Amino acid sequence: MRIPSNDISQGLMQRVTEAAAQQQSLQLCGSGSKVFLGRQPSGSPLDLTGHRGVINYEPRELVITARAGTRLDELEALLAAEGQMLPFEPPHFGDTATLGGTAACGLSGPRRPYAGAFRDFVLGATLINGLGERLRFGGEVMKNVAGYDLSRLMIGAMGTLGLLLDISLKVLPLPETECTLVQTCGEAQAIELMNRLAGTPMPLSGAAYDGLNLYLRLSGSEQGVMAAQGQLGGEVLEEGGRFWQRLRELTHPFFDNRRPLWRLSVASAAPPLGLPGKQFIDWGGAQRWLITDQSAERVREVAVRQGGHAQLFRGGDRTGAVNQPLPAALMQLHQQLKQALDPKGIFNPGRLYPEF
Structure with a gap:
C-alpha cells in the first residue's frame, strides 16, 4: 500500500531554514499526548501533526514506513488487520498519540525485555536537520552499519537532534x-x-x-x-x-497519584531498592516505578548503585534536571552530535538536558 508524498515536508524544511537563519528556537509539537515528559518545552511551536500517513507497507516483508504524524492507533489497527504488531508495545498516553512523538520519547511497553526496544526495530528514518536539510538514514532492510546509526539515535532524543519526517520499522506477527x-x-x-x-x-x-x-x-x-x-x-x-x-498506559491504580513519579532503570536482578514510597516493578525487574518524596539526589544515588539511572518521569520540578545527569565524557559526545545535526541549537532547546 502506497500513499504519494505531499508538500508538507517542503513547508517544514522552509520553516526550519527560516528559524535557523533567524536563530529562532522551535518547539516540535505533535498531538501533545507526551508533552509532560522531559523538561519544560520552549521555543516557537511548530505543528507536525499534518505530516501523516503510511508511505509503504509490505506485510510479507514485515516492514512498514510511515510519516511521523501518523496516529499510533491507526498504525496498529492497520498492522492488526494483517495479523501483525509493533513488537515493542509502545505506550500511547492518549488517543491522539503519533508515531513521531512516540519515537522522540523512545518509550517501550512491558514486552520490551523479551522482544526488544523501539530502537531495535528501526530500519531507517528521514529527518530535517537544524539547517533545513532533508537527510535519509538507513532503509527498509535489516543490516549492520558502521559508525553511528543516526536513525536509531533519534529514538529517545526528545526532538533535540532533528525533525523526524518518517520512520521505517520492522514488525512481527501477533x-x-x-x-x-x-x-x-x-x-x-x-x-x-x-x-x-x-x-x-x-x-x-x-x-x-x-x-x-x-x-x-x-x-x-x-x-x-x-x-x-x-x-x-x-x-x-x-x-x-x-x-x-x-x-503500559500508566492507568493502573498504582499510578493514580499526584506525587512525583520516578522511572528507575536498573539491573534486572537488582535487589529491593529500599527507598520509601510506593513501587511497581516491570520489565522483569529492570524497570522500577517509584512514587516517593525522596530527594532527586537520593533516588539517583540508589539507581546508580544498582547499575542504572533514574528519570523524573512525571510531576515534580520540570525546569531542573529531569533526566540523570551524564558523565562529562558522555555529555561531550551528546553535544558533539547536537552540534553536527543542529549547529544553531534551534530544536527543542533544553528539553532533554539543560546543556542543549
Whole structure:
C-alpha cells in the first residue's frame, strides 16, 4: 500500500531554514499526548501533526514506513488487520498519540525485555536537520552499519537532534494466544523468579510485580503457552490483556497519584531498592516505578548503585534536571552530535538536558 508524498515536508524544511537563519528556537509539537515528559518545552511551536500517513507497507516483508504524524492507533489497527504488531508495545498516553512523538520519547511497553526496544526495530528514518536539510538514514532492510546509526539515535532524543519526517520499522506477527498468570509472593522472591524464568525457553512476554502479586504473561503458540502454564502454575488472570494495557498506559491504580513519579532503570536482578514510597516493578525487574518524596539526589544515588539511572518521569520540578545527569565524557559526545545535526541549537532547546 502506497500513499504519494505531499508538500508538507517542503513547508517544514522552509520553516526550519527560516528559524535557523533567524536563530529562532522551535518547539516540535505533535498531538501533545507526551508533552509532560522531559523538561519544560520552549521555543516557537511548530505543528507536525499534518505530516501523516503510511508511505509503504509490505506485510510479507514485515516492514512498514510511515510519516511521523501518523496516529499510533491507526498504525496498529492497520498492522492488526494483517495479523501483525509493533513488537515493542509502545505506550500511547492518549488517543491522539503519533508515531513521531512516540519515537522522540523512545518509550517501550512491558514486552520490551523479551522482544526488544523501539530502537531495535528501526530500519531507517528521514529527518530535517537544524539547517533545513532533508537527510535519509538507513532503509527498509535489516543490516549492520558502521559508525553511528543516526536513525536509531533519534529514538529517545526528545526532538533535540532533528525533525523526524518518517520512520521505517520492522514488525512481527501477533502471537497465536496469550495467557497471564498471577501468584502472591514477596518482592525479593518475585525478582529472583522473574530473572530465573528469563533464562529459560518459557514464552515470556511480560513480567511485573505490584508489591503483592507477580504477573507473568505468556505469548506464542497455543501448545507452547499451555505447556508453560502447566509448569509455572498460578492462577489465570481473566482480564490479563486489560492488566497489561493499563500498565503500559500508566492507568493502573498504582499510578493514580499526584506525587512525583520516578522511572528507575536498573539491573534486572537488582535487589529491593529500599527507598520509601510506593513501587511497581516491570520489565522483569529492570524497570522500577517509584512514587516517593525522596530527594532527586537520593533516588539517583540508589539507581546508580544498582547499575542504572533514574528519570523524573512525571510531576515534580520540570525546569531542573529531569533526566540523570551524564558523565562529562558522555555529555561531550551528546553535544558533539547536537552540534553536527543542529549547529544553531534551534530544536527543542533544553528539553532533554539543560546543556542543549
